[in-house]
Amino acid sequence: MLAASDPAQMMRSGRWTYAAVSGGHVLGIALLIGAIASLDLRLAGLWPTVPVPVLARVLVPVAATGLALAMMSGLLLFLAGPADYLQMRLFLLKLTLIACGTGHAVWFHSTNSFARPNAGLWRVGLLSLLIWLAVLICGRMLAFVD
Numbered sequence: 001m002l003a004a005s006d007p008a009q010m011m012r013s014g015r016w017t018y019a020a021v022s023g024g025h026v027l028g029i030a031l032l033i034g035a036i037a038s039l040d041l042r043l044a045g046l047w048p049t050v051p052v053p054v055l056a057r058v059l060v061p062v063a064a065t066g067l068a069l070a071m072m073s074g075l076l077l078f079l080a081g082p083a084d085y086l087q088m089r090l091f092l093l094k095l096t097l098i099a100c101g102t103g104h105a106v107w108f109h110s111t112n113s114f115a116r117p118n119a120g121l122w123r124v125g126l127l128s129l130l131i132w133l134a135v136l137i138c139g140r141m142l143a144f145v146d
Ligand code: HEM
Pocket: 022, 025, 026, 029, 032, 033, 067, 070, 071, 072, 073, 074, 075, 077, 078, 085, 098, 132, 135, 136, 137, 138, 139, 140, 141, 142, 143
């Protein structure tokens, strides 16, 4: 059903469509990982003289934009072969990790503020960094497993 949808057929038949969407996915990943890794490293203790609220004001919207782009383009890439992806454990692990990373970020933003001093911020930064790097590795490895 999903595989027969218009976007799925477009992804399989359009000559440059898959390439363009794949490029969009990489752009989203670059924005997300570039922004989130910088913020997470700051939370983990690097660059102590740079104020966290100032950095967060710039990097959180960039990371959120990157995540939205990666999710939209990722969904289209998935539609190129939904049955194949759904039987790949690595793909399911990647989706689970994305849910964990997004949930962790939403939880943090709804219960904390970067403006308030928080002694446990390094743990938040380290966990976030590990989750998103694991998503990155799972995504890249998809092309190399069945
Ligand atoms: C709901 C969100 C997402 C979905 C459904 C999704 C789905 C996909 C699919 C189907 C592919 C193509 C795999 C292949 O056959 O080679 C892919 C590639 C990839 N994804 Fe995602 N993705 C999502 C979000 C993300 C995020 C957030 C990241 C990184 C933090 C990411 C990292 C990657 C990487 C590194 C690749 C390989 C790109 C390449 O080598 O061209 N994905 N993704």
